[in-house]
Amino acid sequence: MPRDPRHDLLFEPVTFGPKTTRNRFWATSHSSGYPDRPGTHASFRAMKAEGGWGVVNTGFCSIHPESDEYPWTSSRLWDEGDVVNLGHLTEEIHKHGGLAGVQLWYTAMHSPRSESRESARGPSGLPSNVFPERNVYAAWASEDDIKALINMYVLAAYRAEEAGFDLVEVSGGDTTVPLQFLETRYNKRDDKYGGSFENRARFYVELMTALKKAVGDRLAVTTRFEVDTINGDHRIKHFDEGLGFMEHMNKEGVVDLWSIKIGDYEEWGEDAGSSRFRKPNWAAPFVAGARDLGDVPVVSNGRFTSPDDMVAAIKAGQCDLIGAARPSIADPFIPNKISEGRTDEIRECIGCNMCVSRMQQQALMYCTQNPTTGEEYRRGWHPEETGASPSPSTVLVVGAGPAGMEAALTLARRGHEVHLRDSAEALGGHWRAVARYPRCSEYGRLISYREVMLGKYDNVSVQLGVPAMSAQDVLDYGAEKVILATGSHWSTVGLGPETHEPLQDVDADLPNVLTPEQVSAGKPIPEGKVVVLDGDGHFTGFAMAEIAADLGRETTIVTNTHDVFEYSKYTMEMPNNKRAMYEKGITFLRNHWAIGYEGNTLRLFYLYKDTAGLYETAPGEWGRRFGDEVVEMECDALILTTSRVPDDSLYWELTQRKAEWGEADIEGVYRIGDCVQPRHAMDAIFEGHRIGMELESPDPQRPLPFIRERQIWGAPTIPKLGDERPVVEGELLV
């Protein structure tokens, strides 16, 4: 289909500094966990260029060992070794016609420096509020130190140029050092870099001026600026110093482009707003007015996945370019799909922040919607091209949840003859109920994308509302290969991660004991005091508590963990989870677990009721002194989000009848997703995709090896021991 003319606007070139981008799609800088794996990193970023993004940025890039983010993995421009690795990355981006950008990053007081062990310099010698538990501070910078800081940026910009980057973007967001100078909460100086607004702005202005001088005639010099930290007084507010600073900087003419964000480093979940709390383009009111301050192009983000929303933002004067981090991960091909009139094929970001959560676990980044994220190099996967199977077969997929849908789709794209069957009347498995939880409606995109794509292939038959299949039905079906994706269910007896035992007198057959499936199906939640017993730590327990609270129930969450819904620490939703609970009067009790529930009394125990010390409890017998205190809690209804149990009976029945497979012409029976082990939908979809890609392998149940990237012993290192570091001290280099 041709492109909708209403979207032509998105494909106009934009010039900033010495560079012109082919369209208005800006793949915003975001971390990935990949930079230590140069192949993985380059192929991941280059996929966005191949998918049509005009500008492709890397993640945050440390300019000097003083700002060492380890154990988080950032890019680095410390030495020639980094130039080699990032040189490969820019080459891959350029192959597909994109401009390559790198974000220059120095966090001073917020840098954990767990690898380099150096001291960082900042405007003031304060402890970090981002890592209060890590004991990190910055050293008060002298005026000479400030010159050294600027020189570090200049040397990094030279290396960026050497690596082939088209633009350097100074991070003035995520509370990096330019912001620490600007914000009164961090800047306690009384010299020319502190006090008045002009003084606090001085460092940022001098920095941009130096970079413009150093590389500005060849590279675009841009910045990502935190226009509003949305944290109240003593912080940046867009209507005050936020826009005021942009105006001030524009007068100097040293910024070629503004990429604007909101939220600070402590709560960067406000920049990466999850769909549970922020609707697309939630930053619009904070960005308003930025575009009117001058002729400098503005990039604005907002989890944009709809071309209509993008066009509306540009037409409204909000921005010149559409920035996207998460949508460009979920679908690197958004620009090309819009350009080719294939908007129905856009794999829309669901805003679940699993990508964010991976970063916060200091792990490799993956995506719920796009199982090929991070696998481009190491497994050779491509989000749009699966290749054809060398030996197509007939495949029966039982279960149309996340794993089953993705397996069926991948197999269909590769030319297999697929039957996807489910006893439910619609696609999605348990995820259909999830998408109806409060706040979770965007999660439904996981299903709708696959529903649309499954409809495009004649070689997949989607068979819904069919009778549940028995082992005999599978044996009689005539499929060469069988994939079971039968899912899991929430434990009906309170089996959980603390005791791994059912709770006493607890059974979801009782009217006052409920599972999420029952709540979704309309089982009434009895009036009075409701307890959600949560051993899951993610969003389901929260949803149950909110449903109960919205019905007027006095709701308490009891969890064994140190904090409530601990996974939300990783998705950066913890603070807003707590705000929402506070607003709705939902209380919580941590480090407790249940023993049993009878009448309207829930019996709990405190996890640490036993002694810290070890004693000789009887002659020759050593151990703790165990406490037996029971905490009783009034409870009229108990909702169990304790753990999930695989629905694997069909798999075990079929394995017991393995001798009959040959007779039935079945080559293999495999299982994927929650029926193997309960997991995040992200991992279930990955497994569905993987088996779809590897069905021809000798044992499709087990993954093929992937390329590992690490230093192989014996290769020369950069730097070598004894090498000298470039000097940053002294006068400004430019």
Next chain:
Amino acid sequence: MSESLKIAVLVKEVPDTYGDRHLDLETGLADRGASDAVLDEIGGRAVEVAVSYAEANEGTEVVAVTMGPESATKALREALAIGADSAVHVSDEALAGADLGLTAEVLAAAVERLDVDLVLAGNQSTDGLGGVLPAMLAELLGRPHATNLDAIEIAGDGITGTRASDFGAMTLSTPLPAVASITDRLPDARFPSFKGNSAAKKKPLETLTAADLGVAPENPEAPRSILISVAARPPREGGVKITDEGDGGAKIAEFLDQNRLIGEAS
């Protein structure tokens, strides 16, 4: 009483209702190139009724019968994949555009040859919507008919069923041999399994012409309906657009009320 029977099921290839459907304005016939041709869903349901009976009553034989162009073989193969044992395809260019009378004559001749206990059909096809063919067939065959059944029970010597009417549900029964038609209140046909699909390729499928059946399509003595003219559906007129200015709900309610789509309960 249950026992083995021979059942003929009438099926039809129709344009997919999920796609675009067009009439050829020259001939007045469905433009078969405009959309996918599929097994009519109602015929699929009839096959399901017959196959379910056959599964419970060993020795029962189910024959799918169609009259239609060469491509209709695909619909028959689908009926075979669902579980019919064999198929008969009457295909003859002289039958293109046949009216209900000629169609009934051809199908009666085809069924007569099979010597079946029961002829089962959908109550009406999705494309033609005639709804009288099963009764015409019964007339030609000289057999009793029980049509438009919402529920059907087949026994060895007769069938019983329920038909909805304006005055309530009526129960019908008739001895075999007979003709019956069912409504879409009966379950969807099952999805063919891989085994069903591959078995369907090997099951017998007989192709016949009008001459094979001794039917003369051009018989000037026979009463035939003649197509006089055909016209395209007039283009749809623009609808009413309601702009929400804070009172969208009230405006929609007003619109629905004006069009008598809602009102106070009487």
